[in-house]
Amino acid sequence: MQVTGGVLTLPEALADHLNTDAILASEHLRLPEADLGRKALANVYPEFIAHVTDCSILVGGVNFGCGSSREQAPKALLACGIRVILAESFATIFRRNALNLGLAPVVVPGLREASLPRDLTVVLGTGRITGDGLFLQGEALAPLALRILEAGGLLPLLREDPAALG
């Protein structure tokens, strides 16, 4: 399974410890899911919606998605067209939520030092990231994580195979 698409790198000041309150503020949690994307990062990065057009790969820093367990945060990013997040590390609940909803979180050591081209291809099963002469090695997703993503999320997987978790 692989994703090819445009890359949006978060501004330096936001890249690390981006919390889920910042990704989607509490006041927007009850919006219809289709509308969540309009409010993504609205408090901290109002230009995000304009900048994310035509991008499917978002690049963050360390501890991406810390804080509240709200899965409207990954849903808001999915609604903006994001399919893969590359980061040096993820907060644990966000990483799970993203996977469970079909958004691929890929850990990439040394990501900060890389100068990224406009488009990338990410191979989820191996963690291989390429584009315009660049090669980066991210962490491969574990077999169960990959299975969840391939099914389009955890619930679609359970629908397909009720015994998927044993």
Added chain:
Amino acid sequence: MRPLVERILADRLGAEVSPGDWVTPQVDRIMVHDGTGPTMARALALHGITDLTAVDKLVVVFDHYFPPTGPREAALHDEARVFCRTHEVPLYEGQGIAHQLLPERGLVGPGQIYVGADSHTCTAGALGALAIGLGATDVAAVVASGRVWMEVPETLQVRLVGALPAGTSAHDLVLEIVGRIGSDGAAGRALEFVGPALAGLGMDDRLKLANFGIEMGAFVTGIGVDAVSLDWMKDRGTDCSRMDTALLDTVGADAQVEFDLGTVRLSVAMDPSPDKRRDLFQVEPLRVDQVFIGSCAGGRLSDLAAAAKVLEAHGGVRKGVRLLVGPASLEVHQLARESGILGRLEDMGAVILPTGCGACMGKLGALAPGEVAVSTQNRNFVGRVGSPEARILLASPEIAAAAAALGRLPEEAPCK
């Protein structure tokens, strides 16, 4: 002693586990609240999943939006009530914040695996449970399958020694630990507290300590059981049948970090992150507009009692300052009322809020641009409570109460 998380998983799976193993253990208890419950129910319906294997382990708690502040929240409650009726799921409306309520009602116990659709589910780690905060879809999958997927986490053990200096509190201790470990210092790991000093920390303090695990990025927080916690659970109907797997490591020989309680000083966590801890006396005496003493971090009986004492010594709430008090549960509310604490707080100018999450997330007591709040809650992210241009400082109930009396951050230790 092996790390708590590995002991609990090995007991459940019938085989030793090591960090990095992918496992799918069965779950003993599941919680959703009025924010995540309807999301969970809709996700199940959307994907056509009707066979809910573990729905008998589910409880629903109305704490985020109780009582509703508008028709959208009221409709969410209605949706959740229908789900509860259909599936015969116990529903707790306005009885308390889930993270206080489930331990109080004996709904989670030592050695058990408990998942909740809220990040502060880690609080129940104070009872020696493997208490995992998840998103709504993750919990939907547990309700459907009875199992939770996880990669066995590495454990970060923090050994607590020594005793708190006079004038400091467990809240200062927790802010010091969060400041030292950092907001991702325990990322993805099981954060376990061990060592001799735990014997001196009561359940209110331990629940507070476990509550902040997620603010250090932990997957779970663990505190094994001992006489103190077992005594607290004894009349609550808690299932303690697995307690032998969850005993407190009072020695902590393998701990990676040692923390001496004797080094704790009066602490304030500056916005916008709970790990931005400063010495109270190094922070300029900022004007304070609102004080909140409540939440699953700082709304227990000992917090309210400490606040009342300090507020009395300082002569009550200063004119122009709003002091909001939110008991963490109905039990806390009743005990505080019966012991006269709530009455004294009210007489000194406090507004007593209904128990629940409201003022921690700006549903009640939202802040205006430029306002400064001092709060005993656990998060001070931008926009957490009302305007993104407001500031939220985190501190102990003692410091918060002094700020309410002075209208600014105190420059001296709060009077007691």
